Amino acid sequence: MQRIANLLAIKDNKVLLLQKPRRGWFVAPGGKMESGESIYEAAIREFQEETNVIPHDIHLKGVFTMVIKSGDRVVDEWMLYTFVAKGVEGTPFEETREGKLAWHTIESLKTLPMAQGDRTNLVFASTKQGIQYGTFEYTQDFELISETIQMSIEQ
Template sequence: MQRIANLIVLKDQQVLLLKKPRRNWYVAPGGKMEAGESIYSAAIREFQEETNTVPVKPHLKGVYTMIVQDEQQIENEWMLFTFVSHDLEGIPFEVTKEGILEWHPVEALAHLPMAEGDRTNLQFAVSGQGVQYGTFVYTHDFDLIKQDIQASYEGEKQ
């Protein structure tokens, strides 16, 4: 199973997003983890590679299982670890081999074109408390079939 780490920066009520050329969908900068790499290190490394900046004090906000299925057959499955940072050091690239980096008002997460699972996890990353967990099941064309979401909060009584 592939492991992906991404990281969204929320600064001055703006979020830094990467517009991918294939679908013109927005994502948080990130990518595949390397063998033996921690999710934290992967999120920082991928963010640096894709933005030319360094996130300041990132922390984990979500752990997700992403599934693409055809009928009832699973075609692809991966784990996604989403981090948030409230600042960055450096000046981001404008265009990279991965796409176009753009700052958007945090409210734009509600309507920018993106996978619905990404919308859910990125909105939580920038405004939710605690850590969110979930499973998102998509068709081959990335239409959301179903989702299952939970969250945990530090200090919550069990």
């Protein structure tokens, strides 16, 4: 099972998002974990490689199982670990081979084009306390079939 770590940077009530060229969807910068790497290390490494920015005050915000189905058959499955950074240092790239980077208002997470599971994940990560967990099931065309969400909030 593939493991993916991403990181949503928040600064001045805005989030740094990557617009992927294939679908034009917006995502938090991230990517595949390397062998022996912790989820924390992977999130920071992938974020820095894709943005040219150093994240600060980093916290885990979500752990998700992503399932791609064809009918009743599972054709792909991976784990996604989402972190949030409450500040950054540096100037982000404008564009890389991964896509275009830009700051967007937190409110725009509700309307920008993206996978529905990413929307659920990133809105929570940027606006709520605690950690969110869940499973998202998609068709092979990334249409959401179902989502199951849980969360924990430290008192």
